[in-house]
Amino acid sequence: MNHFQRKGGVLLAEDLPVEALAERYGTPLYVYSTATLTRHWKVLHRSLAGIRHVVCYAVKANSNLAVLGLFARLGSGFDIVSGGELFRVLRAGGDPRKVVFSGVGKTDEEIAFALEAGVRVLNVESAPELARISIVARRMGRRAPIALRVNPDVDPRTHPYISTGLRDNKFGVSVDDARRLYPLAAKDPALEVKGIACHIGSQITTVRPFLDAIDRVLALAKDLGRQGIRFAHLDVGGGLGITYKDEAPPHPDEYGAAIRKALARFPGEVLLEPGRVLVGNAGILATKVLYVKRSGRKTFVVVDAAMNDLVRPSYYGAHHEIELAGAAREGGREITADVVGPICESSDFLAKRRRMPEPQPGDVLVVRSAGAYGFAMSSNYNTRPRAAEVLVDGRRVHVARRRESWADLVRGERTLPAPKARAGQAGPAVRRRARRQALPASRRIG
Numbered sequence: 001m002n003h004f005q006r007k008g009g010v011l012l013a014e015d016l017p018v019e020a021l022a023e024r025y026g027t028p029l030y031v032y033s034t035a036t037l038t039r040h041w042k043v044l045h046r047s048l049a050g051i052r053h054v055v056c057y058a059v060k061a062n063s064n065l066a067v068l069g070l071f072a073r074l075g076s077g078f079d080i081v082s083g084g085e086l087f088r089v090l091r092a093g094g095d096p097r098k099v100v101f102s103g104v105g106k107t108d109e110e111i112a113f114a115l116e117a118g119v120r121v122l123n124v125e126s127a128p129e130l131a132r133i134s135i136v137a138r139r140m141g142r143r144a145p146i147a148l149r150v151n152p153d154v155d156p157r158t159h160p161y162i163s164t165g166l167r168d169n170k171f172g173v174s175v176d177d178a179r180r181l182y183p184l185a186a187k188d189p190a191l192e193v194k195g196i197a198c199h200i201g202s203q204i205t206t207v208r209p210f211l212d213a214i215d216r217v218l219a220l221a222k223d224l225g226r227q228g229i230r231f232a233h234l235d236v237g238g239g240l241g242i243t244y245k246d247e248a249p250p251h252p253d254e255y256g257a258a259i260r261k262a263l264a265r266f267p268g269e270v271l272l273e274p275g276r277v278l279v280g281n282a283g284i285l286a287t288k289v290l291y292v293k294r295s296g297r298k299t300f301v302v303v304d305a306a307m308n309d310l311v312r313p314s315y316y317g318a319h320h321e322i323e324l325a326g327a328a329r330e331g332g333r334e335i336t337a338d339v340v341g342p343i344c345e346s347s348d349f350l351a352k353r354r355r356m357p358e359p360q361p362g363d364v365l366v367v368r369s370a371g372a373y374g375f376a377m378s379s380n381y382n383t384r385p386r387a388a389e390v391l392v393d394g395r396r397v398h399v400a401r402r403r404e405s406w407a408d409l410v411r412g413e414r415t416l417p418a419p420k421a422r423a424g425q426a427g428p429a430v431r432r433r434a435r436r437q438a439l440p441a442s443r444r445i446g
C-alpha cells in the first residue's frame, strides 16, 4: 500500500499531481509520501505488538533529516553505520538510547562519538574491532555496550551485492568466533554485553531465511546462557523485501508473526533494523523527458535523471517501474525503449527494453519505488547537482532538501594558487612565448 495512486488518469502523490510538483520544484525530483512512511512504520511496529521490541530504522536507506524526524516522532529507534549517520539522527531529534551502531569499519573517532552520545549498543563485527572498542571505552572511562553481529551462514537468496549473512561475506563474526569472543567480552570491565545481533541481507522475499538465521542465533544465545552470559536483546536485523515488479514478499504482519513465534521463549527485547520496507515504496523519482532518440534498431528515451540520481538499475540490475505522470495520450503508440540519463557511461540507464507509451519531450516520467537507496546513494558524478527532495503530506509540501546549485558542486574545492615567478625562473611572459613557439605553425595564434 502506498499513497501514489492515479486519479482521473494522472498520478497523485497523496493529494497533489506529480506533474505539478515537477513543474513547481523542477526535475529530477524525489517525492516522498508522509502518509505512506507513517503507515509502513506503524504496520511493522504493530506486527510485533505483544512483545517488547524496538524498530530501529536503517538510516542508510534514506537519511533525509525530514524522514528521520518523522520516524523519531513515531518513537522509532535507528540503525546507523557511520558517525555521519549518528550526527543526522541527533540532528533529526532521534533518541540515542534507541540507536544501534553497525558496520565493519568503525574508526576510533566514531566509536568515541557513539559512546559520548550514549547509543544503545555497538554491533561488533570482528575480534580486532572488539579490542578497539575496549581501548577507546577505557580511555574515556566508560563501559561500551556491545553485541556481536553473528554471521549465521544462511543464504537469503537475493542479489550477491546485498547478501551479507554468508560465511564468505565481510560482515559479522562466525558462530564459532562468537562462542569464543563473548566470554572474553563478558570479562572485560570496559565492555558490557547487551545483546546478540544478525543481519543476513536485503530485499529478502520469503520468511524462511529470517527464521533459519534466528534459529541459529537463538541456539548460540542459549549455549552462551549456560555459561552465564545473558542477553538483554536479540537483534534480527533488517532485509525484508518490497514489490518492485512482481515480487511477493511476506506482508509485515506475516513477518512479525513469524518473528514473534520464533522468539516466543526469548525473555529479552527484540530489535529490528528495517530499511527498504519502510521507505522503498514511499518514494518516487520524477524526471523529465529531454529527447526520444532513435539509433539503428534501438529507441532511447533520454531523461534528465541519471545513474548519479538513482544507481540501483545500473549497479544491481534492479527493476523500477516507470510510468507517465500525466494522463496517457489518446491513440498514442507503444514503443520498446531504454530509458537513459545524460551521463557519459553506457551503464547509465534507468530501464532497458521497456514497453511504454511513446513519450514526448517535456513529459514527466515517474520512477517508482525509489524511496530506498535512491537519493541516499546519489552522487555528483559528471558534476551534476543532486536532486531536490520533497515530502508531501496531504496537500502540503515540505522541501526536505533543496536542489544543489553549481556553487554547491565546488564547495570545499580550491584552485591552485597563481604561479609566482621566482628568481632564475622564466616569468609568465617568457613562458607564454615558449608555449606559442611549441605549437605547430598552423595552430599559432597572434
Ligand SMILES: *Cc1c(COP(=O)(O)O)cnc(C)c1O
Pocket: 058, 060, 061, 079, 081, 102, 103, 199, 201, 202, 203, 237, 238, 239, 240, 273, 274, 275, 276, 277
Ligand atoms: C542495510 C542494513 C539494514 C537494512 O537493510 P534493508 O534491506 O534496507 O532492510 C539493516 N541492518 C544493517 C546492519 C544494514 O547494514
